[in-house]
Amino acid sequence: MKRILVGFIMDGKAGGVDRYLLNFLDAVKDQDVQIDFLTDGVHEELKTYLVQYHCGLYPIASLRHPVRQYQQVCAVLKQNPYDMVYLNVSTAIDCIAAFAAKKMGVKERAIHSHSSGNDCESTIQRLVYNVVHGICKTFFYKAGTRFYGCSVKAGEWIFPKKIVQSEKFEVIYNAVDWDRFQYKEEVRRKVRKELGIEDHQLVIGHIGNFCYQKNYPFLIELLSAIHRKEKDTLFLLVGTGVELEEIRDMVKKKGLTDCVRFLGWRADADRLYQAMDLFVLPSRFEGLPIVGVEAQCAKLPCVFSDTITREAKIQKHCYFLPLTDSVEKWADFILEHSRYDRTQVELMEEAKKYDLDRQKEQLRRIVCH
Template identity: 55%
Template sequence: MKRVLAGFIMDGRSGGIDKYLLNFLENVRGDDVGIDFLTNEIDPELESYLRERKSRIFAIASLKHPVKQYRQVCKIIEQGRYDIVYLNISTAIDCAAAWAAKKMRVNRILLHSHSSGNDIESALKRKIFDIIHYICRLTLYRTATDYYGCSKKAGLWMFPAKIVESPDFSVIFNAVDTGRFQHNVEIREEIRGELRITDQFVVGHVGNFVYQKNHFFLIDVFEALKKRCPEAVLLLVGTGVRFEQVKETVREKGLEDSVKLLGFRKDADRLFQGMDFFVLPSNFEGLPTVGVEAQCAGLPCLMSDTITDEAKITGHCWFLSLKKSPEEWASFILSHRQEQDREAVRIGEGSDYSLEQLKKQQKYLLYQ
């Protein structure tokens, strides 16, 4: 049996890396492959889920204690005799496990980058973490045998250009169940009824309320749009550390009746159907799965130009600089609101994001 130690997972529900790793487990597990996971704190529900699939999960120290984490991972590898260590990370600061794998002479060490920035609330701390990231980045690549990214931009954030441009680097796009998001008139009417929306122009956004997603700029854009389009409504799906701050900003601007804060939802596929336009003004992204999902739902999409153009899979997805004013963003949205027939959307490169393509790539990375 091929033994794989994969990290880092949280609770199986917390974000893109969790979703990716659970897809990885389902796609490659079998009699010839055993997969165990690294985490910082064991979630009982996730542990039970993994146990049913004959996988174990190990709790290790957080990044606040890198030496302790290094020693723990060395011990886990020694006892488990793993053939592959597969680390999915967002920053090069998360390097202790990679160095532990190299110390233990694991045959293959796979590094997979899932971001292109540090999601830290404090500007000062973010600057400090960026500096530490770039210091760690100088040597992190020396630990690995294989390199991956959810986009080329994510790869360049984590690895030197010489690595990203070499055959040792591959892009594995975040998978989307494209059929699940296809435009559906019945679901559209159903969800708009639930949200008490009639003939309003609905702008939507899905994402955690954190620095990365840039909600305060989005609220400014919507405020400018609302002045020119009184029937506009903004749907915000998600939760996070900035949720209450955003809620207060909405109240201060007098937009409570027009901004619907929906919190955490498991039915984003249905919510996309109720929207008319999708906006993603992120400060950075590895590759935004929600942007691909929105396009699969036939929505016109406007994203910040900090986002890689690999996220564009239809002719009705555009990129705009965050240096542009909220008024300019609002004008762009209004001038493109009628650009698309959702029944006739052409997905283009969407096959690169399919679940079947992901399965092929994940199986290949184990056996190449």
């Protein structure tokens, strides 16, 4: 049996990386492998979920304590010899575990990039992190033997171009279950009724963690501009995060309390997409947003910031606007493209890259390399 140590999972529902790792686990469960995880702390709900897969869960120190993290990863690898480590990271700063694995003689060391920027709330901290990331990027790849990214852009964020352009690098797109997210008129009517949404109301939706990366101040300014132009509009904001209370206050100050719904973290995003008329994602950066792929599978028109890679486009009603454009221009564009017959929408050929069955084949190749 091949033993694989995977990092880093949070609580199993923290975002796209956690979702990807659980998909990975499900895809390889019938292979002859033992999967264990590195985590920032033991979350009981996740621990209970992983029992069915017989997975171990090892809490390690955060990057604020690099020496301790290095020592702890070395200790885990010494106690339980692994054939492979598979590290899923967002910045090159997160290189400690990879070098610990190299030090401990783990032969296969795969590194997977899931972002294209540093998500820090503090401007000063972000500048510092960007500098440190740039330095770590020059040597991080030396700790790996195989390299992956959720997009080419994500790969270029962490690895030198010579790696991304080599046979050692492979893109693994953030796949979704197409059947689960297919547009269903009866589900739309049911969810809108549950949420008290009238048939005539225009519903603009957004799903994401409330953090710097997702650009919420711009989003709220945009929603305010849309509301000034079209009063009969409702906005659904789904997710939690460090900026949540700050954004709630901003909504109050803008006088949008009656037309903005904060739905919190939801396990039924597939149903919520049905209730929306348009999905908006004005992120400052993304590796490749899985919510964007899900929304398009649900036949929603989507408006993304142009910082998001064009690899995310899988249907023709997906548009990219510059963040340098005014919110007024965004609002006008959104209102012009917010209503059309979703039953007539067809996914492009590129959508096959995000098929869950196809991704399962890629994930199995990771463990059977």
